[in-house]
Amino acid sequence: MKPVISPNELAAAIGVSESTIKRWVDNGDIVATRTSGGHRRIAIAEVLRFTRQTQTRILRPELLGLPAEAALPADRRASPGAAEQFHRHLTDGDALKARGLLVSLYLTGQSPAWICDEPVRMAMQRIGRQWKESGEAGIFLEHRASDICLQAILRLRSLFEPPQEGPAIVGGAGPGDLHLLPSLCAATVLESAGYRAVNLGPDTPVESFISAVEAHGPALVWVSFSHVADSDAMSDQVAALASRLATKNIKLIIGGDAVGLVRREAPDIRVGQSFTELVQIANEIVPPPKGE
DSSP states (O other): OOSEEOHHHHHHHHTOOHHHHHHHHHTTSSOOEEOTTSOEEEEHHHHHHHHHHHTOOOSOGGGGTOOGGGGSOOOOSOHHHHHHHHHHHHHHTOHHHHHHHHHHHHHTTOOHHHHIIIIIHHHHHHHHHHHHHHTHHHHHHHHHHHHHHHHHHHHHHTTSOOOSSSOEEEEEEOTTOOOOHHHHHHHHHHHHTTOEEEEOOSSOOHHHHHHHHHHHOOSEEEEEOSOOSOHHHHHHHHHHHHHHHHTTTOEEEEESTTGGGSOOOSTTEEEESSHHHHHHHHHHHSOOOTTO
16 A cells, blocks of 8 residues: 555545545544645545545545455445345355455444454355355355455455554464464454454464464463364363463453353453454453554
8 A cells, every 4th residue: 555645646536526635634534744845645544544434435446555346335234234245255256346345344434343243254154054055065165265255354454554562462273273264353353453463373282372472472362263173172271271371461362153162261261252352352451552
């Protein structure tokens, strides 16, 4: 993305006149700086803040250095509508429209937590049920949909700069859990909330979490569970991880579709049933810097 743009570029990007942009700047609706020659310049971060707050659709995203998918329309009236759209794009194998939907939802005001909790989660759960009903043919559809979904989340994540300061949070999928998407969604959601997210990805051993803690000094650790083969063994590993983190005064958050299979008896373990709850728990324990 471009670092800054002119009022003329923003006007063309959202389909209004340059004089309207200048009036919004002068009224304080859009924050701008001035060049040495007195020309207004608007940071892209401010453009995204304004379009999200006002739910303004970007018609020519290339003028802002944004991906072309940002111009695609999205149904944000209710989660079933967005989830239905996303599911259709995934089952059709239409990666462009899938990416565009998530980008458009974000640019028109939806939070990454809502996007991951609602359209993404609902569509992928539906595809998972279809896979079980369709046999080997369904495996192809599920694998293709998963790849497209990963592309869409990565595109979404590229729309905001990861914070350089503030609390670090380390996380990943539990041992034996090969799912990529949940931990990627968690990292994306946490970064959008102002945290420095370190995503260790799928099938992360307990010792790897500890190594990451030593390297990054996080305030929190999250572990996602989409698949648990042995609930007793996994519960013991979670308890062991929580105990070791507690010696460093670090809380453990666990979540995911299979989290109900894991015992969480230790007082230092928190459970998040959604990505929205993940952010809420993080904010409660260690708020990001003011202004994030």
